[in-house]
Amino acid sequence: MDSSASELIVHDFQPFFKVYKDGRIERYMVSNYAPPGFDPKTEVQSKDVAISAESNVSARIFLPKVTGRPDRKFPLLVHYHGGGFCGGSAFGSICHSFLNTFVSMANVVAVSVDYRLAPEHPLPIAYDDAWLGLQWVVSHANGHGPDPWLNEHVDFSKVFLAGESAGANIAHDVALRASVTRLDDGVKIVGLLLVHPFFGRKEPDEMYKYLCPTSSGSDDDPRLNPGVDPRLPKLCCERVLVCVAEKDWLRDRGKGYYDSLVNSGWGGVAEFVETQDADHCFFLFDPSHHKAEPLRRKFASFINDD
Known part of the structure; x- marks a missing residue:
C-alpha cells in the first residue's frame, strides 16, 4: 500500500x-491515568474492580471517610464519565480528582463505570456496558456481592445515577432501562443527575452516526431525543436535576431534555439549573473556577435532600 x-x-x-x-x-x-488509593486531602479511599472479564468492563469505587460507626451506610452514586462516547476514563485524573472531592463533600459512595469506547467498540456497546455496570453494582443489595465496600457501606434504597456530557446521555439511558427492567429487591433509584448533557438535534450529528452505525444521528433516535421515547413517562426515579452552562454549545439540548421530561406525564420533580457565563464541563477542567464549588454543592444537596 x-x-x-x-x-x-x-x-x-x-x-x-x-x-x-x-x-x-x-x-x-x-486521559492521564490516576492510580487509586488513599487521598490525604479528602481522606477518600478508592480502588479498581473488574465487572466483566469477558467484556473487559471495570470500575473505580470511591469510599468516603468512615468515622465512629464502621457500619454506616451511605447513598450510592453510579457515575458515567463524559468524553463524546470516544474518550475519557473512570481511571483518568480529571474523573478521579472530581470524585475524590465530591464523595467527601456529599458523603456518598461512588462507582464510576469504565465502559468501552467507540469507535473501536461501536455504540451501543457503551450503553450496554453501562447497564451491565449498574446490574453488577446492585447485585450487592443483598449484602453478598463480590465487593465488601458495597456490601458493607451502601444504602441501596438511595441510589443516584449521574454523568456529564456523553456520560449524562448514558446515565439517562440506564435509568430508562431500569424503568422497564426489575432490579433487585431493596434497590431504589431515587435521582438522576445530568450535567451538561449531550443530546441530539434535527440536523444529523455526523460523529455520532460514525460512532453508532445503526443511528441516523438526529432526533428521531430516542437516545438522542428522549422526547420520542415512549418509556420517558415511566422514568424510574422521582427526582431529576438537569444542569447546563450558558456558553456551552449543548446548552439548548439540555433545556430541550428538561422540557420534554416535564411535559411527558412523568410524575417526578425536575429541576433545571443554568450556570451563567460558563462553558462545557468547566467544573471538571477548572476545579478552582469560582463557580465550580457552588455547582458541586448543588450536586451534593440534590443527593442529600430527603
Whole structure:
C-alpha cells in the first residue's frame, strides 16, 4: 500500500479523534491515568474492580471517610464519565480528582463505570456496558456481592445515577432501562443527575452516526431525543436535576431534555439549573473556577435532600 495513501485522513472529528484511510484511529486527547488509593486531602479511599472479564468492563469505587460507626451506610452514586462516547476514563485524573472531592463533600459512595469506547467498540456497546455496570453494582443489595465496600457501606434504597456530557446521555439511558427492567429487591433509584448533557438535534450529528452505525444521528433516535421515547413517562426515579452552562454549545439540548421530561406525564420533580457565563464541563477542567464549588454543592444537596 502507498504509505502516503495510508496517511490520508478520511474523517476528522475534532477535538476528539481522526480516522485514517487504513482504519487507524488517532485521538487528539488521551486521559492521564490516576492510580487509586488513599487521598490525604479528602481522606477518600478508592480502588479498581473488574465487572466483566469477558467484556473487559471495570470500575473505580470511591469510599468516603468512615468515622465512629464502621457500619454506616451511605447513598450510592453510579457515575458515567463524559468524553463524546470516544474518550475519557473512570481511571483518568480529571474523573478521579472530581470524585475524590465530591464523595467527601456529599458523603456518598461512588462507582464510576469504565465502559468501552467507540469507535473501536461501536455504540451501543457503551450503553450496554453501562447497564451491565449498574446490574453488577446492585447485585450487592443483598449484602453478598463480590465487593465488601458495597456490601458493607451502601444504602441501596438511595441510589443516584449521574454523568456529564456523553456520560449524562448514558446515565439517562440506564435509568430508562431500569424503568422497564426489575432490579433487585431493596434497590431504589431515587435521582438522576445530568450535567451538561449531550443530546441530539434535527440536523444529523455526523460523529455520532460514525460512532453508532445503526443511528441516523438526529432526533428521531430516542437516545438522542428522549422526547420520542415512549418509556420517558415511566422514568424510574422521582427526582431529576438537569444542569447546563450558558456558553456551552449543548446548552439548548439540555433545556430541550428538561422540557420534554416535564411535559411527558412523568410524575417526578425536575429541576433545571443554568450556570451563567460558563462553558462545557468547566467544573471538571477548572476545579478552582469560582463557580465550580457552588455547582458541586448543588450536586451534593440534590443527593442529600430527603
